Amino acid sequence: MLLLAVFGTLFVLLLLRVPIFVALGGATIVGVVLHPSASLIDVVRNSINGIDSLVLFAAPLFVLAGNLILAGGVSRRLIGWVDLLFGFSRMRLAYVNVFGSMFFGGISGSATADSAAIGSVLVPEMKKGGYPTPYAAGVTAASSSIGIIVPPSVPMILAGAATSVSVTKLFVGGYGPGLLIAVSLALVAWIKRPSSGVTADPERFSLKRMGITTYKAAPALVFPVVIMGGILTGVFTATEAAAVAVVYSLLVSVFIYRELGWKAFFTILKESAEFAAVVFSIVATAQAFGRFLTLAKVPQQLTEFMLGFSNIPAVVILMMIVLLLIIGTFMETVPIVLVLYPILEPIATSPDVGMDPIHYGVTFMGAIAVGLLTPPYGVLLFVNSKIAGIPSADLIKAVLPFVVALIIDVLIIAFFPPLSLAPVNFFFG
Amino acid sequence: MGRPHPCGCSVSSAPDLIAKGSRGTIAVLRLLLAVLLGGLSLLMFVQVVMRYVFNSSIVWSEEVPRIMLIWLVFVGLATTMKGKHLIIDIVRERRWVTIVSIVIKWALLIFFVWYGTILAVKVSGQTMPITKISRSWQYAAAPTGAALALLLGVDEIVDLFRSSGPGPGSSDTGASEA
Numbered sequence: 001m002l003l004l005a006v007f008g009t010l011f012v013l014l015l016l017r018v019p020i021f022v023a024l025g026g027a028t029i030v031g032v033v034l035h036p037s038a039s040l041i042d043v044v045r046n047s048i049n050g051i052d053s054l055v056l057f058a059a060p061l062f063v064l065a066g067n068l069i070l071a072g073g074v075s076r077r078l079i080g081w082v083d084l085l086f087g088f089s090r091m092r093l094a095y096v097n098v099f100g101s102m103f104f105g106g107i108s109g110s111a112t113a114d115s116a117a118i119g120s121v122l123v124p125e126m127k128k129g130g131y132p133t134p135y136a137a138g139v140t141a142a143s144s145s146i147g148i149i150v151p152p153s154v155p156m157i158l159a160g161a162a163t164s165v166s167v168t169k170l171f172v173g174g175y176g177p178g179l180l181i182a183v184s185l186a187l188v189a190w191i192k193r194p195s196s197g198v199t200a201d202p203e204r205f206s207l208k209r210m211g212i213t214t215y216k217a218a219p220a221l222v223f224p225v226v227i228m229g230g231i232l233t234g235v236f237t238a239t240e241a242a243a244v245a246v247v248y249s250l251l252v253s254v255f256i257y258r259e260l261g262w263k264a265f266f267t268i269l270k271e272s273a274e275f276a277a278v279v280f281s282i283v284a285t286a287q288a289f290g291r292f293l294t295l296a297k298v299p300q301q302l303t304e305f306m307l308g309f310s311n312i313p314a315v316v317i318l319m320m321i322v323l324l325l326i327i328g329t330f331m332e333t334v335p336i337v338l339v340l341y342p343i344l345e346p347i348a349t350s351p352d353v354g355m356d357p358i359h360y361g362v363t364f365m366g367a368i369a370v371g372l373l374t375p376p377y378g379v380l381l382f383v384n385s386k387i388a389g390i391p392s393a394d395l396i397k398a399v400l401p402f403v404v405a406l407i408i409d410v411l412i413i414a415f416f417p418p419l420s421l422a423p424v425n426f427f428f429g
Numbered sequence: 430m431g432r433p434h435p436c437g438c439s440v441s442s443a444p445d446l447i448a449k450g451s452r453g454t455i456a457v458l459r460l461l462l463a464v465l466l467g468g469l470s471l472l473m474f475v476q477v478v479m480r481y482v483f484n485s486s487i488v489w490s491e492e493v494p495r496i497m498l499i500w501l502v503f504v505g506l507a508t509t510m511k512g513k514h515l516i517i518d519i520v521r522e523r524r525w526v527t528i529v530s531i532v533i534k535w536a537l538l539i540f541f542v543w544y545g546t547i548l549a550v551k552v553s554g555q556t557m558p559i560t561k562i563s564r565s566w567q568y569a570a571a572p573t574g575a576a577l578a579l580l581l582g583v584d585e586i587v588d589l590f591r592s593s594g595p596g597p598g599s600s601d602t603g604a605s606e607a
Contacts, residue, residue, distance in 0.1 A: 013533060014516075014517040015517065015519060015520050016520065016526055016529050016530050016533070017516045017517070017518070017520060017522065017526055017527070017530050018516070018530045018533050018534060019514035019515065019516055019534065020514070020515045020516065020517065021506075021514065021515075022514075022533060022534050022537045025537045025540075025541075026533060026536075026537055029537075029540065040540075040544060041544050041547060041548055041551075043540075043544065044540075044541060044544040044545050044548050044571055045548055045568075047541075047571065048499060048548075048567065048568055048570070048571055051498065051499060051502055052495055052498075052499060052567065054491065054495070056498070057469070057473065057494065057498060060466060060469075060498075060501075061469070061470055061473065064466060064470060235481065236477055236481075239473065240473065240476070240477045242473070243470055243473030243474040243476075243477060244474060244477060246470040246474065247470070247474045266463055269462075269463035269466050269467050270459045270460075270462055270463045272466060273459075273462035273463060273465065273466040273501055273505055274459070274462060274505050274508060274509050274513065276466070276501065276502070276505065277462070277501060277502050277503075277504070277505020277506050277508075277509055278505070278506075278509050278513060278514055278515060280498075280501075280502040280505075281502060281503075281505075281506045281514070282515065284502065330517060330519060331517070332515050332517075334515070376518070376519050377517060377518060377519070
């Protein structure tokens with residue numbers, strides 16, 4: 001009864017276009033009022049304590065670093081460098097799009113930033129090269145979803161705040177799956193290639209050209225190496241790495257590429273701060289909501305329910321993935337991570353199912369990455385139909401084959417643990 | 430924005446003044462946000478440098494950023510109140526939905542002002558372990574931010590009444606583009 005009231009309130013409020021953070025707070029209050037031993041003041045206390053964490057600092061800092069380095073004109077140079085690798089192919093722009101997004105995922109913390117960075121440069125160029133616009137936008141949207149899985153990733157940082165999982169290990173666990181997804185998306189891009197119209201403009205590979213583009217892109221290429229190198233060697237924590245990333249990208253954009261003025265710098269500071277506030281206001285009330293669910297013993301009940309349904313590991317894992325795919329169609333990634341990550345973790349890591357916490361985390365991220373591309377609420381669909389200037393219905397059609405590939409990838413990630421865990425064991429084993 | 434007055438002089442109506450006041454307040458608060466995020470990044474970076482290069486650390490470099498982050502979130506919550514917060518976009522925007530949504534938003538914000546104030550007073554005796562700063566500084570961010578959000582929310586309600594009234598005053602609700 002209590003749970004019905006709480007989740008009912010949440011869904012009704014969300015449907016009424018109430019901001020997500022307000023809906024989560026409202027549902028928590030309803031639950032607390034109905035619960036015999038919960039107190040209202042704890043709703044505010046848990047909201048504040050929920051964002052009082054050093055781990056969470058990494059999120060706004062990585063977002064700021066990503067925005068700074070993008071404003072500095074890194075996109076074009078990085079794309080130019082990736083282009084070097086695929087100059088041989090008629091379809092090079094499509095592959096550059098996919099692998100460029102993978103590299104970008106390694107710089108920025110958010111998938112929408114990846115779309116904006118890659119799409120605004122490559123979609124017009126692909127159009128010029130004869131690719132149909134929905135195809136170009138579809139490739140961009142699909143490949144941006146890699147940003148959630150390749151570190152740094154804001155959802156992974158949030159998972160670290162909601163549970164005791166190590167953000168660093170989650171980061172490392174994301175590399176293998178990130179590469180798998182990039183390869184599979186490139187494969188789909190090739191299978192669904194436009195039959196005609198693409199003008200081949202192969203650029204001859206030359207050592208000279210390689211030297212020039214590598215030199216130009218070097219500061220951007222060094223970025224992920226410095227950040228992850230620092231984390232892996234234990235020199236700094238994820239949060240400290242984020243702070244180093246901010247200073248590094250500021251130096252690169254202002255002094256090396258010289259495309260970022262101080263005025264633009266302040267605008268980026270303000271916008272990144274507001275973005276962080278929008279995300280963290282959800283974090284705050286979602287943490288209060290999560291605390292209430294724990295008090296009401298929801299995780300235990302759900303665990304019993306799911307394991308009572310079946311205790312075959314593969315079936316339980318499949319049920320979790322399906323649940324995340326369904327919820328991902330209408331929910332934003334931030335509240336999904338904050339509410340569901342801690343609830344599902346005890347199920348996944350229970351002796352009956354036996355998933356490693358890191359493997360669970362990476363699988364979870366893969367499953368919610370699909371949600372970025374599925375209607376009615378797929379953030380990447382909105383962003384990319386806007387960038388490409390096409391109706392989102394066209395984009396949904398173009399993106400569908402990529403979504404199928406992503407779902408297959410998620411299953412591979414879920415049922416082939418070494419893909420995520422081998423690098424983790426190598427560095428931390 | 431001010432409609433020309435019959436006498437030819439420019440007279441601002443009350444709604445215009447509110448809109449202007451909100452924009453000004455938001456501009457000032459956004460400046461504060463930039464300072465908070467910039468300061469936060471700088472502090473964290475200096476801490477890394479101190480720790481690994483000079484092998485010492487600033488004693489307050491953990492607790493002060495923690496206070497700053499909470500203020501950043503609650504001040505930012507207020508400046509983003511008008512159309513920038515994430516919503517689920519399944520139901521189409523209708524007038525009654527907007528009204529209900531605003532009422533619920535106000536209810537939660539008032540809840541945060543009320544209980545946040547009680548909480549901030551209640552914890553005034555507690556201090557953070559190293560800097561000995563009162564925990565009230567941290568908790569006061571919530572009621573302050575919620576109060577600012579209410580203040581800036583007046584503009585949204587004015588817009589709502591305006592868009593309902595017939596005549597040249599009716600225009601977009603301002604919440605269309607997030």
